[in-house]
Amino acid sequence: MDNFEARLERFAATLPETRRHLHRYPELSGAEFATTAYLSERLAQAEVPHRVGQGNRGVIAEPATAARSSGTPLIALRADIDALPIEEANPVEYRSRHPGVMHACGHDAHTSILLGLTLSLHRAQGLPVTWRAIFQPSEEVGQGALEMIRQGALTGVEAVVALHVDPNRPVGTVGVTPGPRTAWCQDFAIEVTGRGGHGARPHNTVDPIAASAHLITLIYQALPRQNDARNPVVVTIGAIQGGHASNVIPDRVSLKGTVRSIDQPTAERAHDCLQRLCASAAQAFQASVAPAFEPLLPGLVNEPAVAKICAGAARELLGEAAVATDDRVSMGAEDFAEYTRLVPGCMISLGVNTPGRPITPLHTPTFDIDERALLIGARLLARVLLRWPSASLSH
Numbered sequence: 161m162d163n164f165e166a167r168l169e170r171f172a173a174t175l176p177e178t179r180r181h182l183h184r185y186p187e188l189s190g191a192e193f194a195t196t197a198y199l200s201e202r203l204a205q206a207e208v209p210h211r212v213g214q215g216n217r218g219v220i221a222e223p224a225t226a227a228r229s230s231g232t233p234l235i236a237l238r239a240d241i242d243a244l245p246i247e248e249a250n251p252v253e254y255r256s257r258h259p260g261v262m263h264a265c266g267h268d269a270h271t272s273i274l275l276g277l278t279l280s281l282h283r284a285q286g287l288p289v290t291w292r293a294i295f296q297p298s299e300e301v302g303q304g305a306l307e308m309i310r311q312g313a314l315t316g317v318e319a320v321v322a323l324h325v326d327p328n329r330p331v332g333t334v335g336v337t338p339g340p341r342t343a344w345c346q347d348f349a350i351e352v353t354g355r356g357g358h359g360a361r362p363h364n365t366v367d368p369i370a371a372s373a374h375l376i377t378l379i380y381q382a383l384p385r386q387n388d389a390r391n392p393v394v395v396t397i398g399a400i401q402g403g404h405a406s407n408v409i410p411d412r413v414s415l416k417g418t419v420r421s422i423d424q425p426t427a428e429r430a431h432d433c434l435q436r437l438c439a440s441a442a443q444a445f446q447a448s449v450a451p452a453f454e455p456l457l458p459g460l461v462n463e464p465a466v467a468k469i470c471a472g473a474a475r476e477l478l479g480e481a482a483v484a485t486d487d488r489v490s491m492g493a494e495d496f497a498e499y500t501r502l503v504p505g506c507m508i509s510l511g512v513n514t515p516g517r518p519i520t521p522l523h524t525p526t527f528d529i530d531e532r533a534l535l536i537g538a539r540l541l542a543r544v545l546l547r548w549p550s551a552s553l554s555h
């Protein structure tokens with residue numbers, strides 16, 4: 161352990177440097193080209209075997225370990241690398257140099273932690289496992305995990321572990337809760353098409369604004385009433401577009417929304433319910449109401465056996481009181497769930513709030529982290545690898 165701690169200590173100063181570099185030059189989902197090139201260059205300098213993902217987005221690295229023998233478990237660690245379409249409002253030296261783009265979900269932190277760990281543990285002797293580092297693009301649009309899985313990220317992998325920063329938790333504390341962690345998520349768009357005309361003579365038109373207003377009310381009223389209240393579901397219409405003048409009825413209105421639940425049957429029932437409500441609004445208003453659903457993103461479930469290993473490593477590193485194991489499930493979504501659907505996995509929630517400072521939530525223009533969390537994250541992941549049981553997980 162001392163040997164590993166010493167290796168990490170040598171990289172400690174580079175963690176904030178890497179994070180600030182990534183923070184200054186954030187890239188949107190689907191366009192993580194410079195980030196990918198930067199990671200590949202850093203890995204190449206240290207001679208870490210790796211391959212760049214299709215379309216020059218994402219990296220899969222295979223750090224050398226002395227333990228690469230048959231029967232040794234292969235553990236994947238994953239970091240996401242993409243940023244968000246948000247204009248940063250933090251007056252810091254490392255503020256985003258890309259207008260309208262910001263690392264407001266901490267993926268710069270995840271990436272610098274995993275890169276630092278990869279560089280420091282490359283060629284380390286004495287790990288009980290072999291391991292792979294997955295630097296994944298396009299998390300924020302829920303597609304990058306599937307892209308990396310299609311490119312073999314999980315081939316031969318026994319378990320997968322990731323961190324996500326949590327601004328509600330003080331730095332030096334973590335959450336490692338077994339069971340369901342995030343929601344099943346389905347985004348959708350609804351195209352309401354009528355027949356436009358004069359605002360004074362709606363009877364000569366098919367009014368898509370009236371149909372949309374009714375539909376939104378219907379969704380908010382009927383969907384919760386048709387759902388068993390013991391299984392939470394939440395639906396939000398986040399965008400509505402249509403019309404341009406006070407006295408003109410337009411031809412078309414577009415709606416966008418998202419529906420979240422914490423189990424698959426509820427997600428499927430909510431999907432069916434939305435389709436039914438669209439059909440009913442269409443019939444009532446004689447309009448065309450066409451819903452289009454994005455693929456259903458699964459809920460993230462922390463496998464109890466993997467969560468136990470991660471929680472044990474966290475307690476050893478941070479102390480009993482610093483490790484929460486009973487966090488409530490989030491209605492947010494996380495595409496790390498695509499990995500844990502295929503192999504057992506665990507996402508650790510990493511505290512990044514400076515005690516006494518106000519909490520700024522994820523996905524906001526003032527989001528920032530306490531950078532002391534970077535070394536804690538790297539030390540924690542190293543310990544997870546070191547403490548991994550040599551016997552295969554039964555699953």
Ligand SMILES: [Zn+2]
Nearest residue numbers: 265300522523
């Ligand atoms: Zn996010």
Ligand SMILES: [Zn+2]
Nearest residue numbers: 265266267324
């Ligand atoms: Zn995130």
